[in-house]
Amino acid sequence: MKLDHISKITAILVVAAVDLYGEDRVQTKRIVISIPDRKLVLLDGDRVLKVYDVAVGKASTPTPQGDFRIVNRVQNPTWYGPSVVVPPGKNNPLGTRWMGLSVKGYGIHGTNAPSSIGKAASHGCIRMRQADLEELFGLVEVGMPVELRGERPQILLAVAN
Numbered sequence: 001m002k003l004d005h006i007s008k009i010t011a012i013l014v015v016a017a018v019d020l021y022g023e024d025r026v027q028t029k030r031i032v033i034s035i036p037d038r039k040l041v042l043l044d045g046d047r048v049l050k051v052y053d054v055a056v057g058k059a060s061t062p063t064p065q066g067d068f069r070i071v072n073r074v075q076n077p078t079w080y081g082p083s084v085v086v087p088p089g090k091n092n093p094l095g096t097r098w099m100g101l102s103v104k105g106y107g108i109h110g111t112n113a114p115s116s117i118g119k120a121a122s123h124g125c126i127r128m129r130q131a132d133l134e135e136l137f138g139l140v141e142v143g144m145p146v147e148l149r150g151e152r153p154q155i156l157l158a159v160a161n
Contacts, residue, residue, distance in 0.1 A: 030147065035063050036150065053117050070101065074099075093112050094111075
C-alpha cells in the first residue's frame with residue numbers, strides 16, 4: 001500500500017515537472033520581427049535560432065506594431081477574402097500554414113506570390129517563403145510571444161544582412 005502511494009506521488013511530480021518544462025520552453029522562445037528590415041528572428045532567450053526574410057504590410061495597410069502572441073496554428077488554411085473564399089491549395093494566398101496573432105485579423109503565413117518576400121507588400125500580415133514557413137511552424141507553439149517592431153531591434157544588429 002505504501003509503495004502504491006509513493007508511485008502516485010512520483011507520477012504527480014513527473015507530470016508537474018513536464019508541465020513546468022513546457023511552460024518555460026514556450027516562455028523563453030519568442031519571435032521578433034523587424035518591420036523596416038523585413039526580417040523575422042526566432043530566439044530562445046537571447047540566442048538566435050533562425051533568421052528569415054519576410055514581407056510586411058505596405059504603406060496603405062501597415063503591419064501593426066507591439067507585443068502579441070500566437071493564438072492559433074492552422075495547417076492548410078482556408079482564406080476568407082472580402083468577396084471570395086479560397087480553399088487550401090496553390091491559389092491560396094495564405095500558403096500552407098497560418099499562425100494567428102493576438103491582434104485580430106493578422107498572422108504569419110505563406111504566400112502564393114513568393115516575389116513579395118523582402119518587400120512591403122502585404123495587407124499587414126507577415127508573409128514567408130513556403131519552406132521557411134513550414135520550418136517555423138514546427139518550431140513554434142500557441143502562446144509564444146511575437147514582437148512586431150517598427151525600428152530595428154537590438155538583437156537584429158548582430159545578425160542583420
